[in-house]
Amino acid sequence: MIPFATFKIAVRALRRNTLRTLLTMLGIIIGVGAVIAMVAIGNGAKARVEAQIASLGQNVLMIMSGNVSRGGFRMGFGSPGTLKLEDYDAIRKEVDGVAGISPEVRASSQVAAGNQNHFPSIRGVGEDYVRIRAWDLASGQNFTEADVRNANKVALIGQTASDILFGEGSDPVGQIVRIKSAPFTVVGLLKRKGMSMSGSDEDDQIFVPYTSAMKRLTGETTFRSFNVQAASPNLVPDVQNQITDLLRQRHRIGPDREEDFLVRTQQEITDMATETSKVMTMLLGSIAGVSLLVGGIGIMNIMLVSVTERTREIGVRMAVGARGRDILLQFLIEAVTLSLLGGLIGILSGVGGARLVSANLGWTTVVSTDSIILAFCVSAVIGIFFGFYPARKASRLDPIEALRYE
Secondary structure: OOHHHHHHHHHHHHHHOHHHHHHHHHHHHHHHHHHHHHHHHHHHHHHHHHHHHHOOOOOEEEEEEEOOEEOOEEOOEOOOOOEEHHHHHHHHHHOOOEEEEEEEEEEOOOEEEOOEEEOOEEEEEOOOHHHHOOOOEEEEOOOOHHHHHOOOOEEEEOHHHHHHHHOOOOOOOOOEEEEOOEEEEEEEEEOOOOEOOOOOEOOOEEEEEHHHHHHHHHOOOEEOEEEEEEOOHHHHHHHHHHHHHHHHHHOOOOOOOOOOEEEEEHHHHHHHHHHHHHHHHHHHHHHHHHHHHHHHHHHHHHHHHHHHHOHHHHHHHHHOOOOHHHHHHHHHHHHHHHHHHHHHHHHHHHHHHHHHHHHHHOOOOOOOHHHHHHHHHHHHHHHHHHHHHHHHHHHOOOHHHHHHOO
């Protein structure tokens, strides 16, 4: 029997029980749809993390203060206390391959402008900060090395903070903002950056020279972190090693003692950030895989029922010349057709679900062609694997016994 005729017979048999066919496909539809949607969400999360890491700038290293014990308590990374002005000067002068460096100090204060007030994030940074972070200016200019050296009261402002303090769409350059009663002149408006990896608004910030922040806002004499930019990607590991050796020497840390600072590269930050999304994608994918397994078992179950119901039909076909392999092929085609139709509907459902999630929840989703092809192939494999046993059972029926079956 030619394959096309066998396919027509298989499809006709499935159409005779349309509702049962649809219910059997439901497990495959849910499984494939879930796989497509979960992989799209996982890929979207990874793409978003990579974009946010890229927004830090190119060839950037983060040096974080902390991880020291005080009063019996261990301070975490990012806590102030271990990075000093002398460390900043030493890195800038002694480490080869450094294209830029900026310390970072964080302040907390209400900011007022005219009759408006707001509570943005305030950071004291160096003149290299916006260049290291690849953060362009929408208007105005960056503060200068002289502003940093003289602790001038100048500031860069983000779009969100500017919209709240000066009104949406206005140009704040030249305006005055009061931070802890100190008047700072806005010299530059930063372009919009979006959300950070932690979910905070990157544009709801005000940047001032770190010297101004330390003298007028915080009173601190140490830094929370340094942002360092290597001259090229190839120099990043070497710069990291040089900084680690230099700080260990300056902080008098012996060979067996733990460092009181942490040096991280963009790649390390990316790997740590994407690892979480990878684990979540695998977890959600395994849950969707259970749905596919249940769908495959459903196909096997309904095919076994179909073999029992159509025993006399199988006997008649064998009596008029059908061979065992024709019967095997017919039932195998039925199982694969069930699985593939369910897979196609599942793919459409998964893509639609991913788009709904993106539109309604604002999540980034990326539907890849590879995941669609993989889902389609998995559907075919499920149909073959779970349909083979019922098809083989049908092909091995004795024609005489089958004709006698009531």
